[in-house]
Amino acid sequence: MARFILALDQGTTSSRAILFNDAGKPVSVAQQEFPQHFPRPGWVEHDPLDIWRSQRDTALAVLAQAGASPSDVAAIGITNQRETTVLWDRRTGEPVHNAIVWQCRRTAALCDTIKADGFDATLRAKTGLVTDAYFSGTKVAWLLDNVPGVRARAEAGELAFGTVDTWLLWNLSGGALHITDVTNAGRTLLYNIYTGDWDDEILAYLKIPRGLLPEVRPSSQVYGETVTNPFGTAIPLAGMAGDQQAAMFGQACLKPGMAKNTYGTGSFVLLNTGTEGVPSNSGLLTTIAWQLSGEPVIYALEGSVFIAGAAVQWLRDGLQIINSAPEIESLAASVEGTDGVYFVPAFVGLGAPYWDPYARGTLVGITRGTTRAHIARAALNAIALQSRDVLDAMHADSGISLSALRVDGGAAANNLLMQIQADVLGVPVQRPAVTETTALGAAYLAGLAVGFWPGVEALEAAWSVERTFEPRMSESERAALLEGWRRAIERARDWANGE
Ligand code: ADP
Secondary structure, X not given: OOOEXXXXXXXXXXXXXXXXXXXXXXXXXXXXXXXXXXXXXXXXXXXXXXXXXXXXXXXXXXXXXXXXXXXXXXXXXXXXXXXXXXXXEOOOOOEOOOEEOOOOOOOHHHHHHHHXXXXXXXXXXXHOOOOOOOOHHHHHHHHHHXXXXXHHHHHOOOEEEEOXXXXXXXXXXXXXXXXXXXXXXXXXXXXXXXXXXXXXXXXXXXXOOHHHOXXXXXXXXXXXXXXXXXXXXXXXXXXXXXXXXXXXXXXXXXXXXXXXXXXXXXXXXXXXXXXXXXXXXXXXXXXXXXXXXXXXXXXXXXXXXXXXXXXXXXXXXXXXXXXOOOHHHHHHHOOOOOOOOEEEOOEOEEOOOOOEOXXXXXXXXXXXXOOHHHHHHHHHHHHHHHHHHHHHHXXXXXXXXXOOEEEEOHHHHOHXXXXXXXHHHOOOEEEEOOOOHHHHHHHHHHHHHOOOOOOHHHHHHHOOEEEEEOOOOOHHHHHHHHHHHHHXXXXXXXXXXXX
């Protein structure tokens, strides 16, 4: 009997592998960093072979650590850094260029052209995304236009495009499978998330041949199996989803109205909107949350905040008022409140729901009584208030009122921050026992497809809360805090315009 599900968690700076048992508990973990390439300012690349090799090596390492053999693995699930773009030769498997990473800004000018043409409204209506260099479509167009010989080879059917899920699946299957899942397809800017197909009008506009594109499948399904190398046995390849979507599935946010927030460098809120894709008028993305085999697509609204835990890093490295990130908690707890100080950490502009690239960081309301403790507390408030802004936008777009927020990511370990989040939202904040939610989500998707878990009810039952933070702030206190935050945001906005 196979005892484990192997989750491959391919991230932006490292590849991780985790072996889960049938209780959804991690049994062993392996991680390997790989090189980042910055060929020009604002450009970011990875070598696709580094991605594959580091992922393969961590998969083998995690088995060895657990004393498990490949035949102990019931299925493999993949979750991945989203939007990163790979183009390779179908016959040799050789990439034609480095992968263009989601962070890469090289297609910003192409995005400006799309907006000048007025085509951005079409993209928004069909893909749920905003026209930004972040997404894969313009990256594919760039490769076709800029790498010698690539367009001719693409038109002759010699090449394959994939996001990182597709690239790993191709390699794991020895080149037999050219498949992506709906969540990854939905981040390409080429996929109509409402009709469920690559969009011919968009492909024609960006001059991308359809023959490059992978087949789109549900997030949970047996796609095929591993060829004997590197595992020496055939293991079902059975689940794939982008990282934020996998985290939402791992958090068992399975019903409409359930939301999760991941507090890392930035923070990512996803709200389950059920079988309806809700278009946003508030600067959010409409995205596919997942699709189980034989079931309808589930949609989400997504809001990304650029700076969350990174504000804590700045207090540590920039201001040097703390020595480590966790220290912020005791410092901030040494005062009752901020005494009217607000910190807007708009270091790189503001993301959802403001999308203001010219906003910059501000500290307002400082008096002679202000101490580093007030600033630390204002930083925690800011992380919570930015998430409140995103959830307010989600409410405005969907009419859905949140009943609780499930949390994960490095900064979710901060109890004071979680209490402030509950206070600012006025709803309970729930921190789960297993915080490896991204990998767990990939494991669940794969495990469901092979019957390792009988159904989603089992996942709901397995999700358990480590601690719930109940809101304690009075309505009037909350209203005053939100009003001050609104005014602080106004001070931060548009600051660098005309610099
Ligand atoms: P990422 O995946 O984006 O690298 P992680 O989920 O590993 O992020 O979380 C790391 C971030 O969380 C860092 O920005 C760090 O400053 C912040 N962080 C870690 N521990 C704490 C803490 N106890 N309180 C507040 N922030 C924290």
